[in-house]
Amino acid sequence: xxxxxxxxxxxxxxxxxxxxxxxxxxxxxxxxxxxxxxxxxxxxxxxxxxxxxxxxxxxxxxxxxxxxxxxxxxxxxxxxxxxxxxxxxxxxxxxxxxxxxxxxxxxxxxxxxxxxxxxxxxxxxxxxxxxxxxxxxxxxxxxxxxxxxxxxxxxxxxxxxxxxxxxxxxxxxxxxxxxxxxxxxxxxxxxxxxxxxxxxxxxxxxxxxxxxxxxxxxxxxxxxxxxxxxxxxxxxxxxxxxxxxxxxxxxxxxxxxxxxxxxxxxxxxxxxxxxxxxxxxxxxxxxxxxxxxxxxxxxxxxxxxxxxxxxxxxxxxxxxxxxxxxxxxxxxxxxxxxxxxxxxxxxxxxxxxxxxxxxxxxxxxxxxxxxxxxxxxxxxxxxxxxxxxxxxxxxxxxxxxxxxxxxxx
Numbered sequence: 001x002x003x004x005x006x007x008x009x010x011x012x013x014x015x016x017x018x019x020x021x022x023x024x025x026x027x028x029x030x031x032x033x034x035x036x037x038x039x040x041x042x043x044x045x046x047x048x049x050x051x052x053x054x055x056x057x058x059x060x061x062x063x064x065x066x067x068x069x070x071x072x073x074x075x076x077x078x079x080x081x082x083x084x085x086x087x088x089x090x091x092x093x094x095x096x097x098x099x100x101x102x103x104x105x106x107x108x109x110x111x112x113x114x115x116x117x118x119x120x121x122x123x124x125x126x127x128x129x130x131x132x133x134x135x136x137x138x139x140x141x142x143x144x145x146x147x148x149x150x151x152x153x154x155x156x157x158x159x160x161x162x163x164x165x166x167x168x169x170x171x172x173x174x175x176x177x178x179x180x181x182x183x184x185x186x187x188x189x190x191x192x193x194x195x196x197x198x199x200x201x202x203x204x205x206x207x208x209x210x211x212x213x214x215x216x217x218x219x220x221x222x223x224x225x226x227x228x229x230x231x232x233x234x235x236x237x238x239x240x241x242x243x244x245x246x247x248x249x250x251x252x253x254x255x256x257x258x259x260x261x262x263x264x265x266x267x268x269x270x271x272x273x274x275x276x277x278x279x280x281x282x283x284x285x286x287x288x289x290x291x292x293x294x295x296x297x298x299x300x301x302x303x304x305x306x307x308x309x310x311x312x313x314x315x316x317x318x319x320x321x322x323x324x325x326x327x328x329x330x331x332x333x334x335x336x337x338x339x340x341x342x343x344x345x346x347x348x349x350x351x352x353x354x355x356x357x358x359x360x361x362x363x364x365x366x367x368x369x370x371x372x373x374x375x376x377x378x379x380x381x382x383x384x385x386x387x388x389x390x391x392x393x394x395x396x397x398x399x400x401x402x403x404x405x406x407x408x409x
Contacts, residue, residue, distance in 0.1 A: 034155045038068050041148045045125075045141065046070075052127025053106055058086055059120050071127065087122045105152050106331070107188045111142045113149050118176070121149050134348050170231045175200070181234075181241050183211050191402045194221065197377040197393040199346070206233030206275070207344050207395040208241060212248045214281075217404075220248055222279040223296065223342040223397045236273055239264060240318075244279075254281060254292050258315065262294075265319030275318040278311070278342055282335065283322045284403055288342075289332045296319050299342035303334060308370045336403040339367060341376075346394035359384055373400050 028308065036055075045051045055078075056068035064087050079102040086093055086103065092111055094106035107126035112119050123145055128137070145350060186194040196209050206226025213219045226233040243264050257279070265275050278299055280291035287302070297318030298310040313330030317386045348356045362383045371379045377396045 010393040020090060024260075032353050033159065034152050035339055035408045037148060037151055037155060041144070042068065042070055044144070049128055049137075049141075051125055053125070055107075055124040057077050059118070064122075064302065068098055069161075072106065076106075078106075079145055080122045086124065088119065089122075090114060090119060092142075099263055108389050109138060111138060111145060113142070113145055115149075119147065164218055173231055173235075181208050181210075181238060183209075186211055192219075193373055193398075193400040193405050195374065195377060195396075196398040197381075197383070206237045206371075207346070207393045208399045209342075210241060210244065214248060217284045218282060218283045220279060221340070221342075221397065221399055222277065223344065223395060224275055224277040225296070225298070225344045225393075225395075226275050227273050232273070236265065236268065239278070240275060241267060254279065254290055254329050257319070258292050258294060259324060262318045262321070266322050271320065271322070274320045276345075279320050280311070281342065282337075282401060287333060287403060289335045289338075291330045291332070292327065293330070295320075297343060298349070299340055300364065300367065301332060302339045302341075302364075302367050304337040308364050308367065325355075339373070340372075340401075341367060342397045343391065344395040347380075347396065356407065373398070 041380050043052065045054070051070075053071035054068060055066065055070075055072070057064045058067050059065075064084075079100075082100045082103050086100075088232070089110070090112055092109055098104065103124070106206050107124045107129050109125060111123045111125065113121035125141070125143075161324075167210050182196065182198065186196060190192075198207065198209075206224075206227075206228065208222075208224045210222050211219065212221075222236065222244065226240075228238045240261060243261060244257070247260055252260075258277075261277065265273070275294070276296040277294040278291065278296040280289055280292075280299075281291055291311055291313070293299075293312055293314030295315070297396055298312045300308050301311055302308045309332070311330055311332075313328045315324050315327040348359045366376065366379050366383060369379075376398055380396065381394075
């Protein structure tokens with residue numbers, strides 16, 4: 001009969017352990033998120049073992065981060081040196097047997113969780129009233145804590161997988177939207193040739209180019225790049241394209257078109273995004289090109305005599321300000337047999353390039369060479385050694401124009 005209480009207590013403890021393990025297993029099987037798992041873990045220990053106080057720390061990139069706190073004042077903070085000693089110990093510590101003044105007042109023992117010979121989690125537990133603290137109790141709590149930590153790692157991996165799937169879906173949608181912005185067909189005649197090359201990066205950027213015929217032989221070409229990436233950048237650019245298509249048919253001056261586009265971008269993004277934008281209008285009857293550069297990388301224009309100028313006149317990027325602080329329209333006469341080359345900054349942000357001027361000098365040399373117009377872009381990309389090391393989307397746009405006699409005043 002003398003063994004009855006001990007046997008009864010052993011059965012009682014085993015039942016508590018089974019109940020705690022069952023509760024936690026059910027929570028894991030329901031694929032709860034990390035926050036829910038921690039709550040269920042805490043509730044399980046409180047319900048089965050009457051734990052009153054707990055601190056849980058996780059070793060994240062060599063830094064100890066508190067991930068769970070229970071039964072302690074909001075501003076409670078243990079002595080730093082004592083806490084560090086506990087967190088870095090690979091053995092359970094009985095605080096009653098150690099001279100840790102700020103810890104043994106609150107806690108009974110600590111439990112380390114070790115993975116690949118490294119402490120990944122440390123748990124401080126206090127107020128264990130229902131049963132006496134024993135090695136078996138500590139070992140069991142350590143066991144379910146290990147189970148919890150594995151479940152948390154799996155929950156994090158699952159969350160990352162979901163986030164990655166969402167991101168992949170977003171990138172796919174953004175890529176499709178971006179490709180829909182590009183014109184399906186570009187002119188290719190003896191008098192007008194327009195070539196475009198789009199080299200996508202892994203992330204979807206906001207590159208955009210367009211060719212818009214107007215009337216009387218006039219037409220516009222443009223190139224743009226939205227700050228940021230993903231579906232947001234693609235939607236912003238789709239709005240710019242739609243607005244530009246409408247504005248180009250209204251007979252507005254270039255300054256008016258740019259002002260309207262700036263108002264649209266700023267309204268939609270509240271100044272948090274911006275668009276670098278270059279637009280040029282060919283006016284054959286005046287043998288003239290009119291353009292506005294809105295903070296974009298200046299395109300190059302080569303005349304028939306192979307002289308090259310940089311098209312820099314314009315204003316600041318679209319959307320950065322509610323009202324553009326200034327705007328200048330550039331005009332170039334003598335566009336017969338001219339070549340316009342425009343690009344997005346992905347071209348000069350290659351890791352192979354440290355100087356934009358060096359890159360543009362190479363582009364100028366190719367423009368002046370005898371490289372056929374249709375091979376122009378490939379020659380540029382090869383000369384600049386751009387390949388897998390590109391850090392952004394690259395868009396190239398070139399336009400060869402030759403006047404026809406019936407369009408000259």
